[in-house]
Amino acid sequence: MKKEISAEIMTIGDELLYGQVVDTNSAWLGQELGKTGIRVKQITSISDNPDAICEALTQAISRVDVVLITGGLGPTKDDxxxxxxxxxxxxxxxxxxxxxxxxxxxxxxxxxPMLEVNRQQAFLPASCTPVRNVLGTAPGMLFQEQDTVIVSMPGVPFEMKRMVTDTVLPFLQQHFQLPQIMHKVVQTIGIGESFLAEKIADWEDTLPPNLKLAYLPYLAGVRLRLTGFSDNQPVLEAQMQERIDALAALLPDNIFAFGEVTLEEAIGQLLKERNLTISTAESCTGGLVAHKLTSVPGSSAYFTGSVVAYSNDVKKVQLGVSSETLETHGAVSEETVKAMAQGVRRLLKTDIGISTSGIAGPDGGTPEKPVGTIWIAYADAHQTIARKINYNKTRLLNMEYTTLQVLDLVRQSLRRRVEE
Known part of the structure; x- marks a missing residue:
């Protein structure tokens, strides 16, 4: 196999260190380098200080084959x-x-009018190879030092991305003999990282040396990324697919998609395949479930509408939840959330209705129903299912977690309908 080529990403700017600007460049560069077979070994953020930049660059050159620098190329004195x-x-x-x-x-x-400071941006180090910037005024610079390629680019994301795509990656692919690299992503939900690792331990232990597994946890599940290296892409593809098929057999209830697919996209595909429509009745999530569903292009084919029933009056008048149910069981209850799901399905004439009601916090809880007590429900022509969630985190996290859980309830219910 060809020698592995490693890279370091360096971002320059006090605004990054102060948290005034979020570094999205490194994430994008890491993804693009990985696609070409270059492994990112380190990401370094540096202040606008010449000595710090020089020291970091010396260290980077000593340990990697490629250094990609973003930031500090503007026309002002702090660049x-x-x-x-x-x-x-x-x-x-x-x-x-x-x-x-x-x-x-x-x-x-x-x-x-063009100022002198703008003209000065066309003055470049004599020893560099200029990298054209077709979208901005700051050209990039490519250097070679001790077998390491160093490229400096603007920090403006759209300028940097165009430069990388048009010039930098093609150069690196020609300059280095890169191994074939392939990523396969498996999306799971409903199982924590430690439990997942234990469940697939034997599968993971038998992976060949050229396949590496990464666990990427998120709020309600884990993304599994299998990365393979080989000089023979067709053989690598077959090898990886065989391992993915074996993994799928181990996690039939938890895998909802393969590849970079979100849960709402996976659900949308299921609804379209089955020609089903859906509506939402939301209390504690305040419309977040509807937002997730409608963020998918083409969602109008299956999403009809939503009722944000934050007050009991809306639950009663719009969704038909009875006063007796609310008085006897309360707004945060199995009985109420079932009635909400049935009510929105009836009101908006959809095949499926889903609902949420809970105490998102930070206050409003009681000893019987503390903050984080949430009910979700799914209703269709055949069944109504409710589940209780206990997730006492921040208000926004409670809302986001509930949204993922109710969407997963839809996925599981649709899956059971097919199996039955």
């Missing part, structure tokens, strides 16, 4: 990356006419 790299590589700035032409074209296009 220090270009000048720091010029000093680091013991070179000097010189005008790069094609870059100046690009900058002038941008200002001409928007009919804006």
């Amino acid at each position: 220090l990356t270009k000048h720091t790299l010029t000093r680091y590589f013991n070179t000097e700035l010189q005008l790069h006419q094609p870059s100046l032409d690009d900058v002038e074209d941008i200002f001409r296009k928007y009919n804006r």
